[in-house]
Amino acid sequence: GDSVTQMEGPVTLSEEACLTINCTYTATGYPSLFWYVQYPGEGLQLLLKATKADDKGSNKGFEATYRKETTSFHLEKGSVQVSDSAVYFCSASGNTPLVFGKGTRLSVIA
Amino acid sequence: NAGVTQTPKFRILKIGQSMTLQCAQDMNHNYMYWYRQDPGMGLKLIYYSVGAGITDKGEVPNGYNVSRSTTEDFPLRLELAAPSQTSVYFCASSGLAGVSFFGPGTRLTVL
Numbered sequence: 724g725d726s727v728t729q730m731e732g733p734v735t736l737s738e739e740a741c742l743t744i745n746c747t748y749t750a751t752g753y754p755s756l757f758w759y760v761q762y763p764g765e766g767l768q769l770l771l772k773a774t775k776a777d778d779k780g781s782n783k784g785f786e787a788t789y790r791k792e793t794t795s796f797h798l799e800k801g802s803v804q805v806s807d808s809a810v811y812f813c814s815a816s817g818n819t820p821l822v823f824g825k826g827t828r829l830s831v832i833a
Numbered sequence: 834n835a836g837v838t839q840t841p842k843f844r845i846l847k848i849g850q851s852m853t854l855q856c857a858q859d860m861n862h863n864y865m866y867w868y869r870q871d872p873g874m875g876l877k878l879i880y881y882s883v884g885a886g887i888t889d890k891g892e893v894p895n896g897y898n899v900s901r902s903t904t905e906d907f908p909l910r911l912e913l914a915a916p917s918q919t920s921v922y923f924c925a926s927s928g929l930a931g932v933s934f935f936g937p938g939t940r941l942t943v944l
Contacts, residue, residue: 755931766923766935767876774931812875816931820866820891825875 725750729813729824736803736831744798744827746787746813754817756780756789756796761810761826770798770811803831835859839924839936846914846943854909854939856924862934864927865907867891867899869920870938876923882907914943 730745748754755774759767771780776791785800796813808831813824840855858865863884868876878891882901896918898910907926911918921940927933 757932759933759935766937767925767933768935769932772932814933816927816933820864820878820881821925821927821931821933822878823876828873 725754725815725817725822727813727815727822727824729811730827731825733828733830736829738805738831738833739802740831742798742800742803742807742829744811744813744829746796746798746824747794748796748813748815749794750815750817752817753791754815756787757814757816757821758785758787758796758798759812759814759823761812763809767812803829805831805833807831837924837926837934837936839922839939841939842937843940844942846911846941848914848916848943850914851910851912852914852941854911854922854924854941856907856909856936857905858907858924858926858934859905860926860928860934861904862926862928863904864933865901866925866927866933867897867907867909868923868925869893869918870923871920879909879922911941916943919943 757772758770760770771782773780773789779788810826866881867879880899882888924936925933
């Protein structure tokens with residue numbers, strides 16, 4: 724079945740540092756790809772998405788590009804803030820129920 | 834438009850007790866899901882439904898049951914609660930676009 728593998732954390736960065744969280748997927752066909760974010764004590768919420776190859780999803784300064792040739796959807800941000808501290812989940816939606824990576828905990832320190 | 838609602842927010846059960854976690858969505862989504870999230874871990878799919886009257890097992894269905902009599906509601910039943918079921922439970926729904934909307938979660942402790 725479909726699966727997602729993402730970089731395991733935790734990741735600790737100083738404010739204004741660059742962030743990359745790697746994510747690769749295995750799926751039949753061409754799934755839609757998503758990044759979700761979970762702030763402490765809350766449920767998951769959609770951060771960004773891409774529905775076809777070469778699409779770039781972006782939101783709140785985060786970006787991810789759907790790379791079919793490398794089956795990847797890496798999350799990037801050029802300058803992180805303390806408020807970005809959260810757990811980030813990569814996910815894919817193909818012919819099976821939405822599948823999630825294990826999550827990457829990001830801590831940003833001032 | 835409330836999105837996905839879950840009740841209760843918190844619950845403590847004794848070993849062997851039963852309970853139902855409620856989930857409702859008002860977005861007319863066909864797909865609904867139940868996940869559990871153990872401390873410091875990712876999400877594991879318990880059960881899912883692709884429409885009223887249709888349910889299917891996910892990765893970790895043992896000890897749980899679901900029903901989907903309406904599009905809106907997708908309750909999760911725990912029979913004979915065990916300490917291993919201590920977790921945070923999230924309900925989610927999605928439409929054709931594939932974006933999932935999550936409820937706020939139910940934190941369950943089994944003692």
